[in-house]
Amino acid sequence: MCGIVGYVGDKEKKEILIDGLRELEYRGYDSAGIAVINSDTLTHFKAVGKLSNLEEKSSSFTSDGFGVAIGHTRWATHGKPNELNAHPHLGKKSYVVHNGIIENYTALKDELIDGGVEFLSQTDTEVIVHLFERELNSGKLAFEAFKATISKLHGAYATLLITKDEPDRIFFAKNGSPMLIGFGDNEVYFASSDTAVIGKADSVYYLEDGEYGFAKGDEVELYDIDGNRKDFTTIPLSGDKLSAQKDGFRFFMEKEIYEQSSVVVDTMMGRVLDKRIEFEEISEDFFDGIESIKICACGTSYHSALSASYLFERIAKIRCDVEIASEFRYKEPLLSSNTLFITISQSGETADTLEALKMAKRAGLKSLSICNVDNSSIVRESDAALLTRAGVEKGVASTKAFATQTLLLWMLSLYVAQKRGVVDSEFLESEIEALRKSPNSLKVESRLHDKIHRLSKRYLHGHGFFFIGRDIFFPLALEGALKLKEISYLHAEGYPAGEMKHGPIALADSELFTIALMPKTLLYDKIKSNVEELSARDTTILAISPEEFELADDFIKTESSSHVMLEFFEMMVVTQLLALEISVRLGNDVDMPRNLAKSVTVE
Ligand code: AGP
Numbered sequence: 236m237c238g239i240v241g242y243v244g245d246k247e248k249k250e251i252l253i254d255g256l257r258e259l260e261y262r263g264y265d266s267a268g269i270a271v272i273n274s275d276t277l278t279h280f281k282a283v284g285k286l287s288n289l290e291e292k293s294s295s296f297t298s299d300g301f302g303v304a305i306g307h308t309r310w311a312t313h314g315k316p317n318e319l320n321a322h323p324h325l326g327k328k329s330y331v332v333h334n335g336i337i338e339n340y341t342a343l344k345d346e347l348i349d350g351g352v353e354f355l356s357q358t359d360t361e362v363i364v365h366l367f368e369r370e371l372n373s374g375k376l377a378f379e380a381f382k383a384t385i386s387k388l389h390g391a392y393a394t395l396l397i398t399k400d401e402p403d404r405i406f407f408a409k410n411g412s413p414m415l416i417g418f419g420d421n422e423v424y425f426a427s428s429d430t431a432v433i434g435k436a437d438s439v440y441y442l443e444d445g446e447y448g449f450a451k452g453d454e455v456e457l458y459d460i461d462g463n464r465k466d467f468t469t470i471p472l473s474g475d476k477l478s479a480q481k482d483g484f485r486f487f488m489e490k491e492i493y494e495q496s497s498v499v500v501d502t503m504m505g506r507v508l509d510k511r512i513e514f515e516e517i518s519e520d521f522f523d524g525i526e527s528i529k530i531c532a533c534g535t536s537y538h539s540a541l542s543a544s545y546l547f548e549r550i551a552k553i554r555c556d557v558e559i560a561s562e563f564r565y566k567e568p569l570l571s572s573n574t575l576f577i578t579i580s581q582s583g584e585t586a587d588t589l590e591a592l593k594m595a596k597r598a599g600l601k602s603l604s605i606c607n608v609d610n611s612s613i614v615r616e617s618d619a620a621l622l623t624r625a626g627v628e629k630g631v632a633s634t635k636a637f638a639t640q641t642l643l644l645w646m647l648s649l650y651v652a653q654k655r656g657v658v659d660s661e662f663l664e665s666e667i668e669a670l671r672k673s674p675n676s677l678k679v680e681s682r683l684h685d686k687i688h689r690l691s692k693r694y695l696h697g698h699g700f701f702f703i704g705r706d707i708f709f710p711l712a713l714e715g716a717l718k719l720k721e722i723s724y725l726h727a728e729g730y731p732a733g734e735m736k737h738g739p740i741a742l743a744d745s746e747l748f749t750i751a752l753m754p755k756t757l758l759y760d761k762i763k764s765n766v767e768e769l770s771a772r773d774t775t776i777l778a779i780s781p782e783e784f785e786l787a788d789d790f791i792k793t794e795s796s797s798h799v800m801l802e803f804f805e806m807m808v809v810t811q812l813l814a815l816e817i818s819v820r821l822g823n824d825v826d827m828p829r830n831l832a833k834s835v836t837v838e
Contacts, residue, residue: 259431445459530555
């Protein structure tokens, strides 16, 4: 959730921290802070709100020469977003930054308060720095004190600590929240994600859970969960930042909507062949003995999972259940070993999804992850992984991640069907032809975008939105509603069209907006009747369909297509643009909507 950056070396430290934090700001932007120790001078700055406030506050500060530095951008879990709760947290002579949640912090805090410690913040994090200094005061050397501190912490954390007692070292520990170490020219970096060190570090090591240690100069001492010194191998860091910039679009979300048509080409590359689907990441016998599939995910990824359940059952004739990861974790699920456990996650760091995966593994299930971030925790934890290849997604409201996940799951359902021998070559070839047309269905025509922009002014009020669809268009309706509420702050629900008459239709009046997904290739007459029922109750209807619908108040015409998934993708783009344009008209921050974070690494 939060973003962490650390640096040991000679370069200007403030710039390195702020640059890195800018890359991580999408993870949380309630407040930010930095702390630097140069020889024995301690300096820190904190500011509420966006990183620009911190930059302004620290503008006259420079930090040349050898030193250590840590920085943080926060998404509040414990305590309000104010300066006192912003990281780094300060003891008498040490600073700490942390991502995650210290579950036993109340007990630790009470114990420290009983010992005379005064707390400045309401955060769980502050216990770390006070525990550490208590250990130091008992006569331990800094590393021993750090080890003793982390051994007392329960929960998920990635943490960095610096102290005046050892002003040339950064102490680090990782358990459950992501962190990596980057290596440059006689310097060491730390970060929650590699985007923060691209262009700076040449190689990286992704820390495993339970690992801890310290960096001194350009040397790193690493210890495993059992306290044994560990050798580690770094991997080269590639990539450039250009792809993560806005390329002339107003918002990252807008850029990412436009990119969908090209990134799905990458998703298919080397996998969609002339007559079959191939995944070289999966061994030939991976699906042997698998009788059913269970998918766990959160948010948008959960919606792509729901879409996949229609595809797996319809195409591959394999049973597929889908569960929200945070529910799955505590329901004491019954799992059987012939079930393949699939997790879907853009970031690969979502705490609930990761924990669901660990549970499934403990129960002996084979696991597969569908993910956008290589080397992320979920990818590393899974038996096999299929990368969605969407490129960096920066908008908090997920768009291209959903498109690539859904496309990949469609490919996977065909692959499983192929393996199970439940489809003939003619069917496969026609599906492959449709897959290859999907980049076209995802193209944003300026005529369409203009129309949605004009229409959007009529949808800025009202008492709520219902996105309705049937079959695989029901998860799309859920996703359309999620997009709208995330960035417009208007109430929106996704509903199965046929279910409206079982309750929600009571809300129908002219101030209720219905966004009707009316594909021509699937159950058109059924959904048409459902929309007519709403129209009869004077609901304002925006119909999205290739077929003119005379009862609609507003109408967006999509292309007539021969394949249901092509209609799906085209309508998906319409709902994304609608949410975007409504949000822009309402003057909201499209890329960093209130209260949200891109990567939800806490429970
Ligand atoms: C999407 O717009 C959301 N911001 C959110 O629902 C997201 O999809 C969810 O938190 C899961 O994230 P993941 O895909 O990285 O696991």
